Amino acid sequence: MTSFMTEDFLLDTEFARRLYHDYAKDQPIFDYHCHLPPQQVAENYRFKNLYDIWLKGDHYKWRAMRTNGVPERLCTGDGVRSREI
Structure with a gap:
């Protein structure tokens, strides 16, 4: 049996x-479509948590979350502890 993740x-x-x-x-x-600020990529910025890298500045994801009924405070992270995100 071959391995699932081969070099091919x-x-x-x-x-x-x-x-x-x-x-x-x-x-x-x-x-070219990662929505991360180029400066953060160039400086090898270390993100604090998943919210910081995935949601913090991505208004496209915020819109999708709002459309699906996610509370606003969880979309933008305002007033939310990182453990809740």
Whole structure:
């Protein structure tokens, strides 16, 4: 039985394996849609908790949370202890 997470995980074709291993494997990861301030990424900012990285400044997630009935204080974190988030 083979391991689930091999070095070819999600690489289903020979072309995909060659493209990844010969060209992309050693490249840095660029995520142009992560909503993190570039300065925080550049400075290797250490986030305090999941709220800090996922929700603190992401108004798109706040809107989705509000739409689904999440209380406002949990969307923006105002007045909420980090343990509640």
